[in-house]
Amino acid sequence: MADRAETETETADVERSELEAELLERREAALAEVVKFGDPVLKSKASPVADFGPELRAEVERMFAIMDDGMGVGLAATQLGILRRMIVFRASHDGEPTALVNPEVEWLSDEVVVAEEGCLSLPQVSMDVERALHARIGGHDAEGEAVTIEASGLEARVLQHEIDHLDGVLILDRAPRAQRKGALRALREGDAYSPTMAGEEEPIEPGEHREPKTDA
Helix, strand or coil: CHHHHHHHHHHHHHHHHHHHHHHHHHHHHHHCCCCCCCCHHHHCCCECCCCCCHHHHHHHHHHHHHHHHCCCCEEEHHHHCCCECEEEECCCCCCCCEEEEEEEEEEECCCEEEEEEEECCEEEEEEEEEEECEEEEEEECCCCCEEEEEEEHHHHHHHHHHHHHHCCCCHHHHCCHHHHHHHHHHHHHCCCECHHHHCCCCCCCCCCCEEEEEEC
């Protein structure tokens, strides 16, 4: 029995290692399609989508796949070099991926929260960013139907992050100055950076709280 148990454990370990290797390979392939810091498209404003149809739906499916394989929680068309106002997101592991075309911020709460954000276009870098805790976002689905999303917490943060991309705004533009300088240095040198690593976390004011890091 002991030998059988050991064999089963070894088999499970091998299968787990193979799965991890496959996931890593898929992530690297997905990230290779994402535009990285330094490309001027990331600072460009996207244009509204006018045509809805099979081509748009195919692009949405491609964005879903890249977001999931890249292990991100959101992706803007701008990050694939496509200057059209379109985003996809999945704020929870068990949630359905959602596409939003021509998104517009209709309302943001006065209540804000600071959280560490990463970005698929800024490899190995994260910064503290203050965002509204609640948001109402309007737009259209991939079929052109009007939708309104009432979001809170992580979902609200991801939506704000991705809509920033459509306007050429990066987390670098919203981070505290010291963190921005540290992140820029890391990006130039190919190093990693986070506020925790650098001991530069923004102080939390009374009544505020800090959310976990997100990658979008």
